[in-house]
Amino acid sequence: MSQLFDALLLLLLIATAITVVRATDLVAAVVKFGLYSLMMCVLWQHRGAPDVAIAEAAVGAGVTSVLFLLTVARTTRVEKP
């Protein structure tokens, strides 16, 4: 059961990372990156690292995403192909 959960989570992580690469709307890319970070901290909690999971949930998914979004608001929103 635990191995199935891990395998599913890893597959979802890879899929999310690929959608970050493919997104041309930068807001969408940043939100998907936040999702990637949150799933990563679920994985770490599952692997016996609650300290790291708390820090990643607050900093990696929260603060970093907000800083990225502020930058998007002050520059451009669309990635040119």
Place this chain on the structure above:
Amino acid sequence: MVLFGVDVDYLAFVVLFCVGLYMLVRKSNLLKKLLGLNVMETAVFAFLVTSGMIEGADPPIRTAGTGPLFANPIPHAMVLTGIVVAVSVTAVALALIVQIHAHYGTIEVDELKGLP
């Protein structure tokens, strides 16, 4: 889980690292490059945390009713340090991206090439 002599979890982290590296190298948009760098960093952190885990072990907090096996605390401490450094690097890079946009009006590397 081991497949063809390689641990599947480590394999997944290598794939994530390479997805981030691809984004860093091939994308022209500076913001996408920075997102790629962050994906790479997170993959490395996940590798370190996973290398510190022990099957069926408790988190490394020795209170009553835990044990006898505990996860290795050193990778966790290293990753905590790494997360803080990662957010510092990201903040400085984002501030520079805002400045580049203010000076040149674009954040695409292809368009920035050759500008004075």
Place this chain on the structure above:
Amino acid sequence: MRWLGLALVVVAAATLMLGVADLPPHGAHDAPVHTHVGARYLERGVAETGMRNLVTAVLLVYRGFDTFLEVVVIFSALVAVVALPRGRAARSRDGDDQPPAALLTREGPAQERISVSPVVAFVVQLLGPFIAVFALASLYRGHVSPGGGFQSAAIFGALFIALALVQGRERAARLVPRGARVWLQALGPLSFALIGGVGWVLTGAFLGYPAEAAAYALREAMVVAVEIGIAVGGAVILAQLFMAMEG
């Protein structure tokens, strides 16, 4: 040139695969990573440092210099971001139709202000006190349960950013007293240096902690002082980074 980047990715992937293939499978309790210094910390950490959370023990006691310089790193990041010229300080370029000043003003194309939904604002304000209590608990109980200075700083910083997004930056900025801001944002390195100096006087080594069982209360007080410094300093730095990037 496009194939060069792809080739780099393929080479990196192959190299990493070769490296990973030699590692023992994860989760084995007798892998080399678990049998050296990690095992020693697990075995004697509680007796040597008095902290039950061994991650905090490694961060503050066994690897104190590392953490000291890490606090300096995030402080330097704030200095770098604040030192960059603000907003419309861009130099003018010849032959440009648009004056550079217009690129960053609020009227620019990417600057549509979106008002916050009342539901989101209400939920953030409702949960705010509970998040603050959680951050305080993870600071105060950081050496016996999951948490510690950095986690507390991260939660406080995220809470400040959430409040600033729903209430406006002026109201949120009042949470950090203006006169004390300069000192608060440097509190991490300052408290670390101070406690390191105290340890030097007491034990003869920078960042040393008195090891005798009788000095238990003193050691605890030193650890809590460093943790408070990291938490308050880190939270103020995250808040200042947000303010610098936003305005």
